[in-house]
Each structure stands twice: as structure tokens, then as C-alpha cells.
Amino acid sequence: MKCFTSSALVAAALLLGGCSAFKFNHVHEWKNDESAANSERKPAEPVATMISPMTDKRETLMATGYAVISIQNHRLPAQQRLLAIRASKLDAYRALTEQVYGQQLDANTTVADMTVMSDTFRARVEGVIYGAVLVSITPVGDDTYETTMSLDRSLVNDLRSLYVAHLTSKRR
Secondary structure, eight states, X not given: OHHHHHHHHXXXXXXXXXXXXXXXXXXXXXXXXXXXXXXXXXXXXXXXOTTSOGGGGOSEEEEEEEEESTTSSOSSHHHHHHHHHHHHHHHHHHHHHHHHHOOEEEEEEEEETTEEEEEEEEEEOOOXXXXXXXXXXXXXXXXXXXXXXXXXXXXXXXXHHHHXXXXXXXXX
8 A cells, every 4th residue: 555655656756757857838828948948039920919999900890781672561562662771781780890899798698497587689780880881772672672881990099989988978
């Protein structure tokens, strides 16, 4: 028994001592001492992160909105088409707002007796969009309109700053 205990301690010391020969830079990356020393001498290069906004990677944000003509609340077909165009434009604005500010999601799940009893999701988008350019309004099929809008990336930071200022003044 004494031999087993001392063998286990020696094995643990060797295993733990072997770990100190490497410098861990990330959960899935490691370098030996020589390559770690070389990387410490070089200036750190910017690394793309998962947090960086998608808007920083594109010059222009594009968004498309859709609306069905026949479900518009009017009896005249011409007025239904106009309402569908308006609804598809608002849907495109909503899609731009999602890209600039993101979406707030609320989810609730109720479980009883290890069975999902209810599962609900709510999404909310809030923000200010200005400077968007109407690219096209196109009929799709016989009963749908598609509206495409674009927003220059240079406006996105202005929009975010304006929105934050609005929120802080609203809370006062």
C-alpha cells in the first residue's frame, strides 16, 4: 500500500511538472517555451473576435422586407398594393434596425413532469434609422412585394450614439 501511494505521488508530480513546460495561450492553443518567447517579442496582432459587430465587416448594410398584398385591410386592389408596398418598406426598416441595434429576445419554458408544457418566445427591436436608401420595390409572384434598402456603414455609429443619448435622456 505504501509503495502504491508513493508511486501515485511521483506520477502526479511528473504529470504536473510536465504541464509547466508549456505556456497556454487559449483553451485550445498551446506553444512550447521557444515559440512563446518568440511571440512575446513581436507586437500583438489584432485578432478578430466573435464580439466584433457584423456592421464593421461590410461597407453597406442591406435589408429586405416583404408584404403580402391580399391580406392588406382594404377592399380596393390598388389600395391593397399600396399598403403592401408600405408594409414591405416598414419590414425592411425593421430588418435594418435589427442589424444596427440587434434584437432583444425573451424566452420562457415551462417544464412539468419532465415534459415541456409551454415554450414561448418574444422578439423586440427598437432603434432609430435615418439615412437609409431605398434600393428597390419589386413585385414577387402575384401576391407579394419585396423592398430592399441600404444603409451606409458610416452612419451606423452615429445612429447608435443618437439612440444611447435618447435612452439616457429618457431615464432622467
